[in-house]
Amino acid sequence: MNDVAASVGIRAPSLYGRFKDRASLLGAVELQVCAELAGVLGKAVIANDPEGTLMAQAKAVRRFATRNPNSYSLLFDVRSVPTEEGASARAATLVPLMPSLAALVGERNALAAARVLTPFLHGFISMELANAFRLGGGLNAAFERGVSTILRGLARWTED
Numbered sequence: 001m002n003d004v005a006a007s008v009g010i011r012a013p014s015l016y017g018r019f020k021d022r023a024s025l026l027g028a029v030e031l032q033v034c035a036e037l038a039g040v041l042g043k044a045v046i047a048n049d050p051e052g053t054l055m056a057q058a059k060a061v062r063r064f065a066t067r068n069p070n071s072y073s074l075l076f077d078v079r080s081v082p083t084e085e086g087a088s089a090r091a092a093t094l095v096p097l098m099p100s101l102a103a104l105v106g107e108r109n110a111l112a113a114a115r116v117l118t119p120f121l122h123g124f125i126s127m128e129l130a131n132a133f134r135l136g137g138g139l140n141a142a143f144e145r146g147v148s149t150i151l152r153g154l155a156r157w158t159e160d
Helices: 002-007 012-018 022-043 050-067 069-074 084-094 098-105 107-129 139-155
Strands: none
Touching: 022 050, 022 069, 022 084, 050 069, 050 098, 050 107, 050 139, 069 107, 098 107, 098 139, 107 139
């Protein structure tokens, strides 16, 4: 809390006047990050092109994470305190993906498809942010191929 207060040019007691503890401060940051990410995803929609939209959204998530690594990592921090408001904000980040996923795999399979695509995105992005790809090579091409492979596989799903 002291570091946060210092970084915004106030003293810690002033920060405690707004947030009761670290968890409430992180919760407020989580809500802001989710709103920003949802906005980024919403801007990446390509009319009448579900696969193009999903690729654009995948790239948008990656750019967002690269530009905001600490904020992005907060979304997946296991030490964060789950709240109903935070869960709603996280769910709202998926809203821009759902129409394209539904167009690709059907309405009933859209959430399952999101649960297939999201771990790939997060895993790749997290490894990239941690500088874990140490063998060199074209990360952009690998990322796009990974997303394309998943989208092609999802496109083969049928309604149950």
